[in-house]
Amino acid sequence: MPTVAPPETGQLTREQLLEAYRMMRTIREFEERLHTEFATGEIPGFVHLYAGEEAIAAGVCAHLRPDDYVASTHRGHGHAIAKGCDVKAMMAELYGRDTGLCHGKGGSMHIADLAKGMLGANGIVGGGPPLVCGVGLTARVKQTDQVAVSFTGDGGSNQGTFLESLNLAACWNLPCVFVIEDNGYAESTPPAFHQAGVDLAKRADGFGLPGVEVDGFEFFAVHEAAGEAVRRARSGAGASLLVCKVMRYYGHFEGDQQTYRGADEVKELRRTRDCLEAFARRVTEAGAVEESDLAEIDAAARALMDEAVAEAKAGPAPAADEALTDVYVKY
Amino acid sequence: MPTVAPPETGQLTREQLLEAYRMMRTIREFEERLHTEFATGEIPGFVHLYAGEEAIAAGVCAHLRPDDYVASTHRGHGHAIAKGCDVKAMMAELYGRDTGLCHGKGGSMHIADLAKGMLGANGIVGGGPPLVCGVGLTARVKQTDQVAVSFTGDGGSNQGTFLESLNLAACWNLPCVFVIEDNGYAESTPPAFHQAGVDLAKRADGFGLPGVEVDGFEFFAVHEAAGEAVRRARSGAGASLLVCKVMRYYGHFEGDQQTYRGADEVKELRRTRDCLEAFARRVTEAGAVEESDLAEIDAAARALMDEAVAEAKAGPAPAADEALTDVYVKY
Amino acid sequence: MAREITYQTAINEALAQEMERDPTVVVFGEDVAGGMEAPGEDDAWGGVLGVTKGLYHQFPGRVLDTPISESAYVGAAAGAAASGLRPVAELMFVDFMGVCLDQIFNQAAKFRYMFGGKAKTPMVIRTMWGAGIRAASQHSQALYPVFTHIPGLKVAVPATPYDAKGLLIAAIRDDDPVIFFEHKVLYDTKGDVPEEPYALPFGEANIVREGGDVTVVALGRMVLFAQEAAEALEGEGIDCEIVDPRTTSPLDEDTILESVENTGRLVVVDEASPRCGMACDIAARVAQEAFADLKAPPRMVTAPHTPVPFSPVLEDAYVPTVESIAAAVRETAGAGAPSVA
Amino acid sequence: MAREITYQTAINEALAQEMERDPTVVVFGEDVAGGMEAPGEDDAWGGVLGVTKGLYHQFPGRVLDTPISESAYVGAAAGAAASGLRPVAELMFVDFMGVCLDQIFNQAAKFRYMFGGKAKTPMVIRTMWGAGIRAASQHSQALYPVFTHIPGLKVAVPATPYDAKGLLIAAIRDDDPVIFFEHKVLYDTKGDVPEEPYALPFGEANIVREGGDVTVVALGRMVLFAQEAAEALEGEGIDCEIVDPRTTSPLDEDTILESVENTGRLVVVDEASPRCGMACDIAARVAQEAFADLKAPPRMVTAPHTPVPFSPVLEDAYVPTVESIAAAVRETAGAGAPSVA
Numbered sequence A, B: 001m002p003t004v005a006p007p008e009t010g011q012l013t014r015e016q017l018l019e020a021y022r023m024m025r026t027i028r029e030f031e032e033r034l035h036t037e038f039a040t041g042e043i044p045g046f047v048h049l050y051a052g053e054e055a056i057a058a059g060v061c062a063h064l065r066p067d068d069y070v071a072s073t074h075r076g077h078g079h080a081i082a083k084g085c086d087v088k089a090m091m092a093e094l095y096g097r098d099t100g101l102c103h104g105k106g107g108s109m110h111i112a113d114l115a116k117g118m119l120g121a122n123g124i125v126g127g128g129p130p131l132v133c134g135v136g137l138t139a140r141v142k143q144t145d146q147v148a149v150s151f152t153g154d155g156g157s158n159q160g161t162f163l164e165s166l167n168l169a170a171c172w173n174l175p176c177v178f179v180i181e182d183n184g185y186a187e188s189t190p191p192a193f194h195q196a197g198v199d200l201a202k203r204a205d206g207f208g209l210p211g212v213e214v215d216g217f218e219f220f221a222v223h224e225a226a227g228e229a230v231r232r233a234r235s236g237a238g239a240s241l242l243v244c245k246v247m248r249y250y251g252h253f254e255g256d257q258q259t260y261r262g263a264d265e266v267k268e269l270r271r272t273r274d275c276l277e278a279f280a281r282r283v284t285e286a287g288a289v290e291e292s293d294l295a296e297i298d299a300a301a302r303a304l305m306d307e308a309v310a311e312a313k314a315g316p317a318p319a320a321d322e323a324l325t326d327v328y329v330k331y
Numbered sequence C, D: 001m002a003r004e005i006t007y008q009t010a011i012n013e014a015l016a017q018e019m020e021r022d023p024t025v026v027v028f029g030e031d032v033a034g035g036m037e038a039p040g041e042d043d044a045w046g047g048v049l050g051v052t053k054g055l056y057h058q059f060p061g062r063v064l065d066t067p068i069s070e071s072a073y074v075g076a077a078a079g080a081a082a083s084g085l086r087p088v089a090e091l092m093f094v095d096f097m098g099v100c101l102d103q104i105f106n107q108a109a110k111f112r113y114m115f116g117g118k119a120k121t122p123m124v125i126r127t128m129w130g131a132g133i134r135a136a137s138q139h140s141q142a143l144y145p146v147f148t149h150i151p152g153l154k155v156a157v158p159a160t161p162y163d164a165k166g167l168l169i170a171a172i173r174d175d176d177p178v179i180f181f182e183h184k185v186l187y188d189t190k191g192d193v194p195e196e197p198y199a200l201p202f203g204e205a206n207i208v209r210e211g212g213d214v215t216v217v218a219l220g221r222m223v224l225f226a227q228e229a230a231e232a233l234e235g236e237g238i239d240c241e242i243v244d245p246r247t248t249s250p251l252d253e254d255t256i257l258e259s260v261e262n263t264g265r266l267v268v269v270d271e272a273s274p275r276c277g278m279a280c281d282i283a284a285r286v287a288q289e290a291f292a293d294l295k296a297p298p299r300m301v302t303a304p305h306t307p308v309p310f311s312p313v314l315e316d317a318y319v320p321t322v323e324s325i326a327a328a329v330r331e332t333a334g335a336g337a338p339s340v341a
């Protein structure tokens, strides 16, 4: 079976390569489509798009089992899709429908599916890392070999909850992986300001954890480093920090005028740094897959989004009195 | 004028040496006396003794001006004395008297005197570091060259507030010094457990700050490293982290049976690691001061504590309706 | 001279005028400059919704972006206040209080008391609250009852552009820590606001509407709902007196009690969740102090005991409505002993 | 079989029995083992006041010390609960809520709702509260009103060893997040407690004393004070009915309302500070629901709106006393319409 040679890509089968591409494309299509639909005013609330960062979610989650967990951020669509959440139910959730993944109660910032090991997007920056420590503890106590991964932004890596979690995971030797998605901004604030330009991977040292930095636009780079970290966690060797350098294609949230960004920054970015193009070039040149295979995936992803949006729009709104349910299991 | 030669001691004058010894002795006497008095049951509440750690407060505060600030911990008597708080008023506070430094409202865990730049002991582990960031900001905005120092324990260095403060101080380039007093335990828990045995000084790297570790029993070691950090802050070059390795002579608080400590640990400690003895040997051998000078200081400190305790006991209790005052400046 | 400006502009103006007047006033928080040292610095955000826009350039060195480290910078506000500045820190959404509450309620709020009256902590925390923009459970809460519960804090909850400017100026000049609640749905509402600086005293309620039948106490956005309800009820011959306390701590109990003395009937409208909230606080105080005046049970209209849902249908069902307020007033007006004509 | 044990022992026993019964129950917090991996490990602390003593050796690997990182380990409790354990995390003093509240009130409390009913978060946070040991402003607060305000949380405030054991067992078996308040002054109080495990239902008040003249609702340590006051008042011919809600969320409103229906008079005693506290919550609900039954104003006896002071004289003036409770009851019994004999 043909595999992509370069060592750092690991030995990925054709199926795995196609799946990786399908995953990144599905996330990209989901976000591009959301951007368009949001402009129509039909999507309520805050929406934070992941476009540009797909290689991270895809590269990390490729190593996870259904019974592993991820804790996400406010920019969570990519993580949810990569962890196996139903794309149509996600879209319906964003439209606030009863058919949504959370019956319209959560929306973009709280999209979750515990059955899929998706512990939720999170409206609180830094909300997720402590949660994965808990999942790690469950795995430790129940002696499963589950792994828990948290995603955090460059901005979120300054939240005490994130830093405390690195220490707790180290003290308790938990099977956790802490991924930092350093995408160049915390809202409008660049790391050069909010992190005094430090090497984020070094934050692991202070807690006795290994920390590495990779190019977050490069699926294979993320995939290999994440594989290492996940294997380490699963084998009981403990937690690690993985810093992925990347940039986002859209504003902080939909509606953001991005006055804090240079004029052509995004245009240039899309031209030179696109995880999908880089991946496609690489795997086709290596002869591992055909352009036609990828074109099929592209078409399928577009079709999926057409259906998802149509079904979401057609879906019923929740009944008003549903506002009063699901607060407690029993009260 | 004779000075102690070895380079790392800096050029301390005889007066400075005597003052350093007087400071450490005063703190030691205060704590030893408290230990005795607490046993009589006359001192209310929680009391955490600093005995054994005197060289840190004395070595750091020797570099501070009256208009500099320190933020302390639950183990705050040493910092308060070293920053110039009135010893008799402190003792009266511990007895809950109206004559106390805080009129009996604060007690040991909240002893403070802003007029002396003492921002308060703190009942919240990790409560102080954010406060010194604020003092640093005041100095920056008002363009004074004041310096702000926070003391935190090994346990406290795991609190998110402490870690966030390192980052904020770095981002804002604040004139702050963060001192960690690593005294071997957080209550009953040793760092080997709660910090996975890491090199604490390394925590500075992750935030782009310099971090050094020194022997906290050695006044001259602390004094030199602290001098460096304070100079750096005062000159506008930014914050630093100073880790002092030390041990406490008493339990976590008075009444602690210390079941978590080896049988002879403390006895051994007092025999081999005493900042006062080490200092005395060093300065007398160097001929910088006479034993008699030190004996005088010892006697004076004892006498001061006799007076302080007598006056505290004789002091009036606050009037009951004082419980309702000092909540707001105006309400 | 008064002119119509928005609640948001009124807040921006209050900040600018106080920073102009007093060089010790500094403003910081996430993105309050909004891209300082970023490529597009010249057109910096000025806060996630633009409330602090322009200040960064007007007051060099006194408007600072912060890392997402609320404990550190909110605590820094307390330390700065205790050492000579008058910081105005922004907690973007009050829902984020959980990552920094200690520095507010155990540090800033208690300094003066713990230190025997020897400290002064003149700081303001500006924060966004309230439901209505489909921001879901972690970006829509009220939470001022939590801060009202804490001795040592003052709490302002302005409902109009006029109150927003006057109360914010008062908060900045106040020597105690103030939590200043800005309802996100009110940012675009307009009202007459004098250009010159003015301070509105804390603890003085505003009688928004005079009336003799039922006293309606409301806060923030609920004041506007109460006004609409009152207009509707006027047609039915029910004459509401609407009292807006404006600050929940201190609370102007006297004005509320005087109004109830008149009307004998009370409805409290509170967007917060119902348990241990402001509706309870006011209803209980009135029941205790003005029992003899009450002709009917004091009524509480609040959000239900649930988180804030995302879907528009659900969120609209969550927030008290003009109808639910009107219904409660109607019932209260009709209940118990007849009103003396 | 019942025997006299302390409140502290009752809590320790509840933990041990539930850990024995259910291997998914884990206990962690600062020093709850108390020196694990330390030289004196064999005689480990078992919590700062020894409440968890012995568990570390009884249940290897299931009793864990934590770093002083409350956000991380309290959040870990939420994550563990959502993934299959029943964690019991200790927040040493509830005063420390400010460094970890987000994980409690925005994460654990809201998961089920935000996720459309698809999550279950069976976790317990044990925490010490209350004044009385001269621990000053940051180690003596009540704060259960803050947690009662938050939808999604359950709150237990046991007053006796019997209730402490039964409510803690119920809390551990409960599928929702529970904040369990242990009054530090009650740890040494004794009472009859069955040896076998038993669960007391949440939302069921305990009628501590039956009486016909005045309903006294009290929580935690105040229940004991109310009992003393009732005995004193008996001599004066005032017959108190004392109701202890035991849990503030859910709250057993019915039992309180039934009692007031009988007595027509209400005094609520709450050690918490007065604004937006439980006294307001209960007094307001009774005023709204049982207005017609009330013969006199509902009375609230609480701590003053100040932090907790250190000096014994001041702290004793801060906490409601048997005398202040008796005085309020006396006034309430005498006030308003005469009681029907």
Ligand SMILES: Cc1ncc(C[n+]2csc(CCOP(=O)(O)OP(=O)(O)O)c2C)c(N)n1
Residues within 6 Å of the ligand: A073, A074, A075, A123, A124, A125, A126, A152, A153, A154, A155, A156, A157, A181, A183, A185, A186, A187, A252, C030, C068, C070, C092, C096, C099
């Ligand atoms: C505790 C908290 N503080 C602030 C916010 C507001 N906020 C939402 S996203 C964001 C920026 C996050 O930046 P980063 O972590 O880099 O993630 P990114 O948006 O770049 O993916 C901020 C400040 C929040 N939601 N929670």
Ligand SMILES: Cc1ncc(C[n+]2csc(CCOP(=O)(O)OP(=O)(O)O)c2C)c(N)n1
Residues within 6 Å of the ligand: B073, B074, B075, B123, B124, B125, B126, B152, B153, B154, B155, B156, B157, B181, B183, B185, B186, B187, B252, D030, D068, D070, D092, D096, D099
């Ligand atoms: C936020 C918070 N968590 C826990 C505590 C309880 N506590 C008081 S002192 C202490 C241990 C502190 O250890 P360390 O920081 O090493 O200081 P040391 O006592 O050794 O000087 C703990 C856990 C507290 N006061 N505040």
Ligand SMILES: [Mg+2]
Residues within 6 Å of the ligand: A153, A154, A155, A181, A182, A183, A184, A185, A186, A187
């Ligand atoms: Mg970012």
Ligand SMILES: [Mg+2]
Residues within 6 Å of the ligand: B153, B154, B155, B181, B182, B183, B184, B185, B186, B187
């Ligand atoms: Mg220590």
